[in-house]
Amino acid sequence: MKRFKQAKDIKVGVIGYGGAFNMGRGHLREMMHAGMTPTAVVDVDKERLKVAQEDFPGIETYASVSEMLRKSDVHLLAIITPHNTHAKLAIQCLNAGRHVVCEKPFAITTAECDAMIAAAKKNKVMLSTYHNRHWDGCILQALKTIRSGAIGDVVRVEAHGGGYGKPGDWWRSSKSISGGILYDWGVHMLEYMLQIVNSEIVEVTGFAKTGFWAPQTAWKEDTNEDEGFAVIRFKNGTWGSLCITQIDSNPKRGMIEVTGTKGSYLFDGGWFEVYTHSGKDTVIRKGQNPPSEWWAFYQNIAEHLTKGTPLVITPEWARRPIHILDLANQSARKGKALPAKYR
Ligand SMILES: NC(=O)c1ccc[n+]([C@@H]2O[C@H](COP(=O)([O-])OP(=O)(O)OC[C@H]3O[C@@H](n4cnc5c(N)ncnc54)[C@H](O)[C@@H]3O)[C@@H](O)[C@H]2O)c1
Incomplete structure (x- = not known):
């Protein structure tokens, strides 16, 4: 792979400049922060191209990827489109x-x-995934505490997201477009889990409850599951679970609970709680997580393309949570645990 002399020589573009979270603008700003040069925006929606022009005056805009690839010499593209379009x-x-x-x-x-x-x-050429949440303050803090031995050996990691309510009438709630209820936030949580557990994936069992909300959504039979659940068995004896739900009435759950031989570590985006034991008492320590460092993602990409620094988010790493989600989908259909091909 040819190296660039300096980050500013790397011309960058985004495919998808959606309005839901203004992710296209966010990516271009982070790429700029890492020293790279915003050059092109592609979106099938012309209104979004106008917004891109307002945000980055003079930037090239295209209504299709084919046209952009024909006309632009952009070097690096971020794909920020609905899930079922990523691979193609x-x-x-x-x-x-x-x-x-x-x-x-x-x-x-x-x-x-x-x-x-x-x-x-x-x-x-380089391929990576925008796992910005690899640098979330909550996981940086969790890894520091867990790796210090504060809760002993990790035995179990439980990840949980969702609540009670009808899914939105939007592509994120369409099974064929999104991949299912586990794919959006679930992939972030699995990426946290894989860092915490640090062992090979042995097998995955998936469960799915469907049909409760479907009659009330625009997607009907294509509506995501009401609840998706996956259990992951790891080689070192640890197990993990992931539950994303639209039918959970309990408001008190945190996002992740890690159970160790000497204590438990709970966290959500903003806070953490550590429960350990001294004699017969449970010792509770609570705190706020440090700020996230999402900028580190594109910093690493720029350094990889200029200096050959190893990628933090390699495509093989990014394949691991997708492999779990894919096996969970298949397992829920077949009703049995499935062995992992990529450990
Ligand atoms: N990492 C994060 O923190 C984070 C946060 C939000 C969204 N996302 C991810 O970003 C992706 C997009 O989500 P979003 O919220 O921005 O969605 P969105 O619906 O707001 O935007 C998607 C955009 O893609 C455009 N588009 C669709 N197909 C296209 C194609 N073939 N060529 C060009 N443009 C096309 C649409 O017109 C739309 O403007 C998803 O994968 C989502 O999971 C990640």
Whole structure:
């Protein structure tokens, strides 16, 4: 792979400039912060291209990826589109010799991840996934405390998200577009879990409750599951669970609970709680998580492309949570645990 002399030589673009969270603007700003040069924006929605022009006056705008690839010499593209488009658009860009950062989830199936990784290797270009939450303050703090031995050996990691309410009438609630209820926030939580557990994936069992909300949504039969649940068995004897739900009435759960041989560590975005034991008493320590360091993602990408610094989020790393989600989907359909191909 040819190295760039300096970060500003790297011309960057985004595919998808959606209004939901203004992610396109966010990516371009973080890329700029890492020294790279915003050059192009693609969106099938012309109104969003107007917004991009207001945000970055003079930036190239295109209504299709094919047109952009024909006309622009942009080097690195971030794909920020609905989940079921990631693999196809990434492979199109990789085959055109461009470096690619795909938004999470990397893709929907393991086979899609394999095809994307093969395309990056064949074309000798970089492929990564925007796992910005790898640098969330909550996981940075959790890893520091857990790795210090404060809760002993990790035995179990439980991840939980959702609440009680009808899913939105939007692509995130469509099973065929999003991949299912586990894919949006679930992929972030699995990425936390894989860091905490640090062991090989052995097998995955998935469960799904469907149909409760479907009659009340625009998607009807294509509406995401009401609840998705996955249990992951790891080689070192640890197990993890992931539950994302629209039918949970208990408001008191935190996002992640890690149970160790000497205590428990609970966290959500803003706070953490550590429960340990001294004699017969339970000792409770509570605190606020430090700020997130999302800028570190594109800093690493720029250093990889200029100096050859190893990627933190390799495509093989990004494939692991997708493999779990894919196995959970298949397992829920088949009603049995499935062995992992990628450990
Ligand atoms: N990492 C994070 O913290 C984070 C936060 C929010 C969203 N996301 C991810 O970002 C991605 C997009 O989510 P969003 O909230 O921005 O969605 P969105 O619906 O707001 O935006 C998607 C945009 O993609 C455009 N688009 C769709 N197909 C296209 C195509 N073929 N070519 C060009 N443009 C196309 C749409 O017109 C729309 O403007 C998803 O993968 C989502 O999970 C990540």
